[in-house]
Amino acid sequence: MNGKEKITENTSTHEHISSYAEHFGTWVALILLTLMTVFISTFGADLRTLTVATALLIATVKALAVALYFMHLKYDAKIYRAWMIIVMALFVFFLFMVTLDYITR
């Protein structure tokens, strides 16, 4: 019923409260990265096949920023970071096996 009141840290971390500056900084970084993606694709920064790779790279950096700062992964217990990495690795494995099937068929 009143489970919320009982949510205590059982995993030994102390609470971290992010500053406004940090949140705001992350937000600015995300905006800049978005502008960069748009710029590369529309305003003809001519990187040819590198375009896709660059876009993916930028997207990865953005995702990391969100996970680490907005989702607090940076300040939470290590176990949550481990879980996040396991999940991503699983996802990569899914893609890998499906692709393996596809190209060797």
Next chain:
Amino acid sequence: MSETVVQQPSFFQVKKGLFSWIFTLDHKRIGILYLYSIGFFFLVAAGLGILMRLELLNPGRDFIEAQTYNQVFTLHGVIMIFLFIIPSVPAVFGNFFLPIMLGTDDVAFPRLNLFSWWLYILGALFALSTLVFGDGPADTGWTFYAPYSVKTGTNVTTSVLAAFILGFSSILTGLNFIVTIHRLRTPGMGFNQMPLFAWALYATSWIQLLATPVIGITLLMIVAERVFGIGLFDPSIGGDPILYQHLFWIYSHPAVYIMALPAMGIVSEIIPTFAQRTIFGYKAIAYSSMAIAFVGYFVWGHHMFTSGMSGPAAIVFSIMTFFVAIPTAVKVFNWVATLYKGSIDIQVPLLFALAFIFNFLIGGLTGLVLGALAADVHVHDTYFVVGHFHYVMFGGAGFAFFGALHYWFPKMWGRMYNKKVANTAFALLFIGFNTTYFPMLILGLKGMPRRYYDYLPEFHDLNMLSTFGSWILVTGIIVMVINLFAGGIKGKKASANPWNGITLEWQTASPPPLHNFDKMPELPAGGPYNYPNAKNASH
């Protein structure tokens, strides 16, 4: 041991009336809501199963048309999988007992918990609505394989949406349990002091949380293809049907561990209690749950050996499949070792647990036959498969569910069922089950294909045997259900701890008060299964 001082009313007594149930935030009441809904759908789908066996009593058409038969096995499969066995143990016993076994007063998100039950009901209504609208229930099999599922005129869209909604219900339950286990354990209970049932639910929850979204997306892709003709899976419009199978089984293989792991957790509770002995290899059992959940993600391709998947991929999947057998065998070894030299008290719950081991062993070993690439080419899509998965899901997970029901019944209702009748029901179930499904394994090896309403005359004898078995089986189900209802209404009052168990749920009243414990429960010294007076307790 037994604290029978009941100062507070039980959770049944605190409030009365329909609304106090369907809008309850009490995890115990939600567990019971699930029990009734899940039990109801089990009986419906079992009825459909009996109907199919009746049609298969003789070769040729008896009373079901080919098309109707296709719809019957699909509905049977969809209900059994999505409405019965996937939610079964976590939603009923996980909800009821996880918080109690952790020594806390509820799950982390009680409202989300209630919401997940309502989603379950909504999904169930979607599934049932296929009976009344349009061209009737889907005829694709519970797997909804494309491109047929994209083309058939039956109600595939509604069935698929039902599975989609039920998936959300499952995700929310998993999320709730993960947070509950991380954050709400009673002070002093580390991960390694948790009961093994909690460990099993923890591993299961991660599968529910991570794998279910994959099926969600996949099912929406089916709908999108049916409605907008997008061309994801149908080769005639540029799609790849094997991609569908990949996506489907990326969820549905891990999903078999959503069914199996909680069942194994129950066996790990029942066996030490009725052997009155510390569990052998606590950590091995706990971590093997995690290992099974993990390895389970890498093997989905064993369902696709004959589908046109590439050779190299098939070989990799076949090898990986053999690895899952290891943690499973670890568990079986540990259960048997726990029984060794224990003070064994053969009661109904233990019988179900032992039957689980027996049936699951047959299910698991036939699974290895199917996982072996070369053997699977011969038995794929035969009755061997039907026999195999009933052994795992029904003889394994289903029997564990019944075992849990008999084990925790006195705690949930504060009454005891008639043990003699329960023994009889068990005997009928066990004999009926094996008579129904063992012949299917042989039929499959002889080449009888699955999903047909008809078969060649040479398969007649074994089919008759299987159908006779289904009559024994259904008698067992009926006797069990009646006995439990009778026990709940007018059974003898049960004490707080009728089996002399030592996990925390046995320290509170039967049935428990609203907030689970009248006073803080005491953790047993030296681990959750350390029986103080047992012989050989110090292993």
